[in-house]
Amino acid sequence: MLVSQRLQRERPSEGFHIPVQSWKERGGEKYIIESMDEGELQVWERPTTHKEYRIGADVSEGLDVGRDTDWSVAVVLNAETMDEVATLRVKIDPDLFAWQLASLGKWYNNAKLLVERNNHGLVTLKFLSDVHLYPDIYSEKILDERSSRSARKLGFHTTVKSKPLIIDYLRELIREDEIKIRSPKILDELQTFVNLPNGKMAAQSGSHDDCVMALAIACFGCKMFPAMPEWERGINRRYMRPELKFYQPSQL
Numbered sequence: 001m002l003v004s005q006r007l008q009r010e011r012p013s014e015g016f017h018i019p020v021q022s023w024k025e026r027g028g029e030k031y032i033i034e035s036m037d038e039g040e041l042q043v044w045e046r047p048t049t050h051k052e053y054r055i056g057a058d059v060s061e062g063l064d065v066g067r068d069t070d071w072s073v074a075v076v077l078n079a080e081t082m083d084e085v086a087t088l089r090v091k092i093d094p095d096l097f098a099w100q101l102a103s104l105g106k107w108y109n110n111a112k113l114l115v116e117r118n119n120h121g122l123v124t125l126k127f128l129s130d131v132h133l134y135p136d137i138y139s140e141k142i143l144d145e146r147s148s149r150s151a152r153k154l155g156f157h158t159t160v161k162s163k164p165l166i167i168d169y170l171r172e173l174i175r176e177d178e179i180k181i182r183s184p185k186i187l188d189e190l191q192t193f194v195n196l197p198n199g200k201m202a203a204q205s206g207s208h209d210d211c212v213m214a215l216a217i218a219c220f221g222c223k224m225f226p227a228m229p230e231w232e233r234g235i236n237r238r239y240m241r242p243e244l245k246f247y248q249p250s251q252l
Helices: 094-107 121-131 162-175 184-191 210-224 230-234
Strands: 014-017 032-035 041-043 053-058 072-078 084-090 112-115 139-144 149-154 193-195 201-203 245-247
Touching (some): 053 094, 053 210, 084 094, 084 210, 112 121, 112 210, 184 210
Antiparallel strands (some): 014 032, 053 072
């Protein structure tokens, strides 16, 4: 169990929906955020000009919505304070999840996206890079043992070596009260994330760990890419709020 009793929700979140493939109905707009009480995106803090954000994403298969399958999850953290500001939790095809990630990242000041590339994450990463041309996707330097040449691969690779590192870092942040977790879904998953008899760290049988993994990857992003000084952000247009169509309920 990773979570302590100190981690509790402070206030209700705002609900939003991120539509995909809807530019024909929205006057040519491709990336849209819609205010919707029961939307799949829950927001505790809207993006603020000049603030930096990191988004960790865990990608699922996206099929069979009615079954108890895994979820695709993206957790948005304030890169300076490590506060959870938003969480996206959906069952959607990996290519369409890329669309939602692009919209979410653009809204949060072109946040750095750290997407797990295991399994279906490769599809999401390909669409983010080749179709949506997202400007800031985390990549890793990989050494080819045969050729002794190095190359960069998009995404975060979760392995038997990297997983304990990011989970232990998350555990440290929770223990030292250096992270603010607001999502009840994340809190629930933290309660059932355990060390299994085989030595692996994962959710108990019948539970999920998608939110935990997305959160751990986002924390890794904050650690590896800390926020730049505020004065420097103030003169860097990269962290200005980009143009993105936002719909209030009265406009829907």
